[in-house]
Amino acid sequence: MTDSVGGPIIAAQGLELVFQTGDGPVHALKDVNLNIAKGEFVSFIGPSGCGKTTFLRVVAGLETATGGTVSVNGMTPDQARQARAYGYVFQAAGLYPWRTIGGNIRLPLEIMGFSKSDQETRVKRTLDLVELSGFEKKYPWQLSGGMQQRASIARALAFDADILLMDEPFGALDEIVRDRLNEELLRLWARTEKTILFVTHSIPEAVYLSSRIVVMSPRPGRITDVIESPLPRDRPLDIRDSAEFIAIAHRVRQGLRAGHLDE
Amino acid sequence: MKSAFLPVVTVVLAIIAFWYVAALPMNIHETLTAAENAGISVNGGDAKTRAAASGIVLALENAGLAAGGWSLDRPRLPAPHQVAAEFYETTIQEEVFGRRGFVQSGEFSKKSLIYHGGITLSATLLGFVIGTALGILLAVGIVHSRTMDMSVMPWAIVSQTIPIIAIAPMIIVVMYAAGIQGIIPKAVISAYLSFFPVVVGMVKGLRSPDQMQLDLLQTYNASKSQGFWKLRLPSSVPYLFASLKIGISASLVGAIVGELPTGAVAGLGARMLAGSYYGQTAQIWAALFAAAILAASLVGLISLIERRTLRRMGVQP
Numbered sequence: 001m002t003d004s005v006g007g008p009i010i011a012a013q014g015l016e017l018v019f020q021t022g023d024g025p026v027h028a029l030k031d032v033n034l035n036i037a038k039g040e041f042v043s044f045i046g047p048s049g050c051g052k053t054t055f056l057r058v059v060a061g062l063e064t065a066t067g068g069t070v071s072v073n074g075m076t077p078d079q080a081r082q083a084r085a086y087g088y089v090f091q092a093a094g095l096y097p098w099r100t101i102g103g104n105i106r107l108p109l110e111i112m113g114f115s116k117s118d119q120e121t122r123v124k125r126t127l128d129l130v131e132l133s134g135f136e137k138k139y140p141w142q143l144s145g146g147m148q149q150r151a152s153i154a155r156a157l158a159f160d161a162d163i164l165l166m167d168e169p170f171g172a173l174d175e176i177v178r179d180r181l182n183e184e185l186l187r188l189w190a191r192t193e194k195t196i197l198f199v200t201h202s203i204p205e206a207v208y209l210s211s212r213i214v215v216m217s218p219r220p221g222r223i224t225d226v227i228e229s230p231l232p233r234d235r236p237l238d239i240r241d242s243a244e245f246i247a248i249a250h251r252v253r254q255g256l257r258a259g260h261l262d263e
Numbered sequence: 264m265k266s267a268f269l270p271v272v273t274v275v276l277a278i279i280a281f282w283y284v285a286a287l288p289m290n291i292h293e294t295l296t297a298a299e300n301a302g303i304s305v306n307g308g309d310a311k312t313r314a315a316a317s318g319i320v321l322a323l324e325n326a327g328l329a330a331g332g333w334s335l336d337r338p339r340l341p342a343p344h345q346v347a348a349e350f351y352e353t354t355i356q357e358e359v360f361g362r363r364g365f366v367q368s369g370e371f372s373k374k375s376l377i378y379h380g381g382i383t384l385s386a387t388l389l390g391f392v393i394g395t396a397l398g399i400l401l402a403v404g405i406v407h408s409r410t411m412d413m414s415v416m417p418w419a420i421v422s423q424t425i426p427i428i429a430i431a432p433m434i435i436v437v438m439y440a441a442g443i444q445g446i447i448p449k450a451v452i453s454a455y456l457s458f459f460p461v462v463v464g465m466v467k468g469l470r471s472p473d474q475m476q477l478d479l480l481q482t483y484n485a486s487k488s489q490g491f492w493k494l495r496l497p498s499s500v501p502y503l504f505a506s507l508k509i510g511i512s513a514s515l516v517g518a519i520v521g522e523l524p525t526g527a528v529a530g531l532g533a534r535m536l537a538g539s540y541y542g543q544t545a546q547i548w549a550a551l552f553a554a555a556i557l558a559a560s561l562v563g564l565i566s567l568i569e570r571r572t573l574r575r576m577g578v579q580p
Contacts, residue, residue, distance in 0.1 A: 060482055061481075062478055062481060062482070081481070081482065081484055082484045084483065084484060086482070087482070088478075088479065088482040090475050090478070090479065092475060094475050094476055094479060096494070096497065097576075097577065097578060097579075098497045098500075098576035098577050098578070099577070100577065107483075107493065108483045110493070111480070111483045111484075111485045111489050111493070112483065112484075139577040139579070141577075141578075141579040
């Protein structure tokens with residue numbers, strides 16, 4: 001779909017995932033085809049059960065597809081996971097309460113065996129990146145929910161993976177904090193040039209952040225629309241009042257509604 | 264702390280008051296016999312009739328004499344002040360002023376509760392250490408191996424359904440036959456009681472990290488041992504301390520029970536047993552209070568370590 005010099009960094013072809021449950025098989029993903037190029041910001045939006053989180057987990061190697069293929073950096077998701085190709089941000093910050101903010105960011109670095117001095121510079125740098133400098137010695141309970149989530153993003157960035165997988169990272173935060181973090185995330189994306197896959201429930205969030213929006217629908221989980229965003233990369237918050245923005249949001253909403261009418 | 268003071272004092276005073284009242288009918292038979300021997304006439308018939316009569320009725324019939332039940336030599340239920348006096352005599356009096364006491368002889372008197380408490384305490388601590396270590400090891404095994412979960416856990420539960428009073432003599436006899444006696448068999452009984460809460464608490468604690476936490480470690484491609492040391496073990500610390508508090512008091516109970524069937528000459532259990540042989544009820548009660556104070560101190564000590572540890576782990580104060 002998107003052409004780039006090095007080919008897609010994430011490529012899914014005919015991806016299927018069927019969960020066997022007590023109530024019979026559940027088709028979480030059906031025939032998902034998607035290529036994501038390096039440096040893209042792709043949002044996945046859709047109602048609960050549409051498979052957006054499941055797709056992210058398949059890319060992360062946390063779930064295994066039951067059909068089709070998916071490659072990450074040219075490897076299988078499991079190999080990519082073992083090569084530590086991505087950072088994953090969950091809906092809850094999930095910081096360890098017994099570690100300081102710095103200690104939490106150091107966690108993946110310790111596990112991956114970075115040297116002590118390297119750990120220190122990386123902690124400092126990523127804290128700076130998420131605008132939390134000065135909070136290194138604080139414990140998670142001393143931070144607000146928004147700051148905790150920023151720390152968890154720093155934790156995912158610390159080991160410099162090219163891909164950032166974000167599963168509704170701001171879903172539990174209030175609107176005002178969410179707006180600020182959205183702005184910060186865009187700045188961060190511009191500075192780090194990471195490839196970001198971002199799952200969300202929020203139409204404005206998806207449209208504001210993304211270079212591409214993937215609309216999904218449930219039962220079975222599938223892609224119903226893929227929208228290229230014509231918005232410039234540099235986006236102030238008030239771009240959300242522009243006609244272009246409203247037009248894209250409208251198309252997303254239509255895609256979501258169409259998915260529902262299918263049922 | 265301050266707000267708890269008044270309620271606690273009120274409850275203690277109520278218990279003491281109830282105790283004094285209860286001592287009257289409990290001791291009335293002995294009181295009346297003593298009074299009769301002293302030539303005082305008592306209501307309620309002769310000694311034989313009285314023996315069959317209810318203590319409450321007798322106490323009401325002889326209201327003027329009943330108070331004598333608070334100062335008998337060998338009461339069924341000693342009054343609080345008698346227990347307090349016995350406790351003082353066998354602790355401070357014996358050790359500080361007594362000929363055999365610590366101050367004058369340089370070692371603890373064999374008649375003092377401090378000496379006996381020390382004997383029981385050493386068995387308690389040894390048993391607690393063994394039980395805790397065993398409990399943690401079993402919990403780690405249970406969490407990491409499904410086979411151990413299926414095979415060990417049921418036996419751990421069954422082990423606690425057997426009354427300790429039934430199994431303690433067997434442990435002592437078997438170990439004696441193997442040439443082991445003294446502190447070890449008591450410590451084994453202590454460990455038998457204290458490993459279980461540690462197993463249960465640690466299994467719960469080690470399993471307390473949620474799926475998201477485990478997924479996060481998987482995204483780092485963390486090894487099982489990294490997951491254990493960095494996530495599971497620190498997560499289990501609050502659970503461990505809750506278990507340790509139960510475990511240490513269970514250990515003390517185990518050590519005391521371990522002293523009962525052997526005819527041990529030293530330890531709080533031996534003290535209680537001797538008291539019951541010789542009708543020295545005040546001695547039994549004093550030993551009981553010593554055990555209670557010991558248990559409270561041990562639990563308090565663990566709470567203190569818990570607070571310190573959790574604070575160092577950055578837990579919200």
